[in-house]
Amino acid sequence: xxxxxxxxxxxxxxxxxxxxxxxxxxxxxxxxxxxxxxxxxxxxxxxxxxxxxxxxxxxxxxxxxxxxxxxxxxxxxxxxxxxxxxxxxxxxxxxxxxxxxxxxxxxxxxxxxxxxxxxxxxxxxxxxxxxxxxxxxxxxxxxxxxxxxxxxxxxxxxxxxxxxxxxxxxxxxxxxxxxxxxxxxxxxxxxxxxxxxxxxxxxxxxxxxx
Amino acid sequence: xxxxxxxxxxxxxxxxxxxxxxxxxxxxxxxxxxxxxxxxxxxxxxxxxxxxxxxxxxxxxxxxxxxxxxxxxxxxxxxxxxxxxxxxxxxxxxxxxxxxxxxxxxxxxxxxxxxxxxxxxxxxxxxxxxxxxxxxxxxxxxxxx
Numbered sequence: 001x002x003x004x005x006x007x008x009x010x011x012x013x014x015x016x017x018x019x020x021x022x023x024x025x026x027x028x029x030x031x032x033x034x035x036x037x038x039x040x041x042x043x044x045x046x047x048x049x050x051x052x053x054x055x056x057x058x059x060x061x062x063x064x065x066x067x068x069x070x071x072x073x074x075x076x077x078x079x080x081x082x083x084x085x086x087x088x089x090x091x092x093x094x095x096x097x098x099x100x101x102x103x104x105x106x107x108x109x110x111x112x113x114x115x116x117x118x119x120x121x122x123x124x125x126x127x128x129x130x131x132x133x134x135x136x137x138x139x140x141x142x143x144x145x146x147x148x149x150x151x152x153x154x155x156x157x158x159x160x161x162x163x164x165x166x167x168x169x170x171x172x173x174x175x176x177x178x179x180x181x182x183x184x185x186x187x188x189x190x191x192x193x194x195x196x197x198x199x200x201x202x203x204x205x206x207x208x209x210x
Numbered sequence: 211x212x213x214x215x216x217x218x219x220x221x222x223x224x225x226x227x228x229x230x231x232x233x234x235x236x237x238x239x240x241x242x243x244x245x246x247x248x249x250x251x252x253x254x255x256x257x258x259x260x261x262x263x264x265x266x267x268x269x270x271x272x273x274x275x276x277x278x279x280x281x282x283x284x285x286x287x288x289x290x291x292x293x294x295x296x297x298x299x300x301x302x303x304x305x306x307x308x309x310x311x312x313x314x315x316x317x318x319x320x321x322x323x324x325x326x327x328x329x330x331x332x333x334x335x336x337x338x339x340x341x342x343x344x345x346x347x348x349x350x351x352x353x354x355x
Contacts (some may be wrong), residue, residue, distance in 0.1 A: 099235020200267025
């Protein structure tokens with residue numbers, strides 16, 4: 001594809017300006033490319049971790065349900081409901097931001113609950129219910145981890161798209177058009193030199209004839 | 211010509227904007243690991259006034275590697291520098307504490323040259339996987355710090 005030339009006056013000053021612009025554009029390109037590679041690396045990492053977290057989530061959920069079913073079978077549905085109806089547990093999640101190469105991503109962390117009591121009577125229940133509660137708490141941790149990873153993945157994906165557009169614009173439009181204009185100006189100057197030489201030779205011949 | 215000026219300005223803005231965006235998450239001042247461990251919410255204020263929060267789990271993981279004096283010496287977040295004139299990343303380190311952490315995490319000996327530990331892309335991925343919130347990228351046109 002022929003590159004579009006930038007409309008400039010064919011002067012040496014313009015050539016110097018264009019060369020300066022080219023070096024600036026190349027530096028921008030290097031930074032943007034570095035950033036793109038870092039973002040891609042982080043995106044792939046987040047992707048792998050998301051898959052792992054999802055698998056873990058499904059496993060833990062099935063384990064928690066199984067444990068709860070066993071507890072229900074052991075105590076009976078009505079007794080278990082009576083025990084759990086007044087149970088209340090506050091979940092403390094610390095939420096903040098972290099910056100990955102210019103992308104602000106959320107960061108969640110489940111704070112450990114100091115209270116060892118879960119709210120139900122330990123006398124009227126068995127270890128089956130404790131086990132189910134323990135597994136559910138573990139599951140909750142994974143849910144929070146997955147929420148963070150999934151949001152990171154979305155944000156990084158959007159930023160990669162934006163950065164790719166900038167890289168492509170620099171790589172396929174700005175830098176080639178600057179290079180084409182510089183080479184056009186160089187050719188123009190060479191042509192001018194050749195014309196000048198031919199003119200001088202012609203003048204020399206005319207003077208010699210006299 | 212006004213077109214030229216506009217073009218130049220757009221390019222300059224693009225460079226400055228990109229540098230501003232990528233380095234916006236740099237902290238105004240770093241804190242030691244010991245200080246962060248004492249805080250209820252371990253965080254630092256960034257140059258764009260946003261907050262960067264550290265995961266306690268990561269801080270505790272680093273604390274297991276270091277002794278008490280080293281915990282007082284280690285400044286967080288650890289900077290990973292990416293320079294325009296280099297293909298590899300480098301970890302900026304002031305002392306041997308960073309070296310100790312990096313070598314433990316990468317499970318290989320590392321040495322610093324001119325206050326920098328050079329790491330390659332696969333190692334960078336490993337490092338970032340282990341220390342997500344306690345490391346930060348710095349993009350620079352030339353050597354910093």
